[in-house]
Amino acid sequence: MSKQAGPLALVDLSAETPCCPPLTQRRVPAETAAVLAPAFKALGDPVRLRLLSMIASAEGGEACVCDLTPAFDLTGPTISHHLKTLREAGLVDAERRGTWVYYRARPAILRQLAALLTVQPTPAA
Amino acid sequence: MSKQAGPLALVDLSAETPCCPPLTQRRVPAETAAVLAPAFKALGDPVRLRLLSMIASAEGGEACVCDLTPAFDLTGPTISHHLKTLREAGLVDAERRGTWVYYRARPAILRQLAALLTVQPTPAA
DNA sequence: AGTCTGTATTGACGTCCGTCGAATCAGAGA
DNA sequence: TCTCTGATTCGACGGACGTCAATACAGACT
Numbered sequence: 001m002s003k004q005a006g007p008l009a010l011v012d013l014s015a016e017t018p019c020c021p022p023l024t025q026r027r028v029p030a031e032t033a034a035v036l037a038p039a040f041k042a043l044g045d046p047v048r049l050r051l052l053s054m055i056a057s058a059e060g061g062e063a064c065v066c067d068l069t070p071a072f073d074l075t076g077p078t079i080s081h082h083l084k085t086l087r088e089a090g091l092v093d094a095e096r097r098g099t100w101v102y103y104r105a106r107p108a109i110l111r112q113l114a115a116l117l118t119v120q121p122t123p124a125a
Numbered sequence: 126m127s128k129q130a131g132p133l134a135l136v137d138l139s140a141e142t143p144c145c146p147p148l149t150q151r152r153v154p155a156e157t158a159a160v161l162a163p164a165f166k167a168l169g170d171p172v173r174l175r176l177l178s179m180i181a182s183a184e185g186g187e188a189c190v191c192d193l194t195p196a197f198d199l200t201g202p203t204i205s206h207h208l209k210t211l212r213e214a215g216l217v218d219a220e221r222r223g224t225w226v227y228y229r230a231r232p233a234i235l236r237q238l239a240a241l242l243t244v245q246p247t248p249a250a
Numbered sequence: 251a252g253t254c255t256g257t258a259t260t261g262a263c264g265t266c267c268g269t270c271g272a273a274t275c276a277g278a279g280a
Numbered sequence: 281t282c283t284c285t286g287a288t289t290c291g292a293c294g295g296a297c298g299t300c301a302a303t304a305c306a307g308a309c310t
Binding site: 023024025026027028030033034036037038040041042043044045046047048049050052053054056057105107110111113114115117118119122 | 148149150151152153155158159161162163165166167168169170171172173174175177178179181182230232235236238239240242243244247
């Protein structure tokens with residue numbers, strides 16, 4: 001349930017130390033781009049962006065699918081599909097507890113993506 | 126050349142002050158998600174991620190298409206297409222000077238995306 | 251004007267994506 | 281074991297995406 005294969009195996013996105021300098025400082029190498037782009041791609045859908053936000057901002061840091069689904073005008077399978085996409089992108093983890101499945105954000109990769117997009121404050125020069 | 130329509134018209138992404146708290150703090154509203162998701166989507170392709178990085182990290186803050194294209198095993202039209210996608214997502218601006226066209230990153234939206242992905246440092250609790 | 255170079259647009263192709271209904275799986279409880 | 285509920289998987293459909301070759305456009309230089 002919480003396993004993810006794919007390109008994430010190439011670079012350890014679970015590391016707490018960001019691996020990459022900001023996109024604005026050095027050219028992102030092709031290999032890094034190949035690894036990180038799928039994460040951005042997963043964020044590139046409004047439903048998934050909201051899902052991730054609902055999960056990450058939920059109290060306790062986790063959210064049940066049963067709480068997520070009713071927030072959208074979409075069927076259960078569709079929400080499930082989007083959650084799977086977020087999981088495969090390494091953005092969230094899932095855990096079944098009894099009847100319900102809980103999702104939890106993975107802060108490390110979020111930090112990494114944020115670091116990549118970091119821009120120097122405009123120099124007052 | 127530097128005009129972009131679409132969803133970006135709804136929210137001023139050129140503002141220097143980030144409009145939104147981190148994704149992990151408050152639920153991203155549907156409208157905000159609809160506006161920002163296309164930007165993440167544009168970053169969701171390895172070629173575009175590298176293009177943006179090459180542009181943003183170039184000295185002078187700008188890069189000519191003629192310098193960008195040879196870095197990829199792709200045809201000119203394909204690179205042009207990706208640059209158009211980045212433009213329409215509001216991530217870059219283009220300007221023609223004589224024979225060449227120069228692209229330049231838009232720091233404001235990058236800051237905004239980075240802010241959205243910001244995560245509190247893990248509390249030592 | 252004519253031509254050459256750099257860039258963008260068009261049209262086409264195969265693939266991937268978002269969505270749904272139907273079927274399936276996993277636990278809980280009678 | 282039956283059934284009920286929550287969640288995922290499967291199969292299908294329409295539309296969007298990444299790529300290319302061919303074409304068109306914009307300046308510069310004859």
